[in-house]
Amino acid sequence: MRQLIETIVKPLVDFPEDVQVNVEEEADKVTYKLSVHKSDMGKVIGKQGRVAKAIRTVVYAAGSSQQKKIFVEITE
Template identity: 60%
Template sequence: MKALIESIVTPLVDHPEDIVVTRSEEDTKVVYHLTVNQDDVGKVIGKNGRIAKSIRTVVYAAKTDGEKRIYLDIM
């Protein structure tokens, strides 16, 4: 999942070397924290959050049946 998030976000940003994806797991969910360069945050979120919503949709759809619920936090 980490590689999927990185492959989606890399073409969107000007500083791909600053992309960091961390994973934290809880009882019922898995949270992926996406951190990008401060200059690229707007590009990843998009106008009215449309790009962020699209990224989340793809990540949620990639979940397999046996996995816990997945969340993507963009910072």
């Protein structure tokens, strides 16, 4: 899943080397924390959050076979 998020986000940003995905796994959920360069935040979030919503939709669909809830957070 980490590779999927990186594959989606890296072409969108100006600093692909700064893209990091950290995983926090708990008993009933998995949280993917996406970190990008400060100037790339707008590109990843998009107008009215459309790009972020699209990323979350793809990740949720890919992880639907897992028994855990999946969350994607975007941080600096």
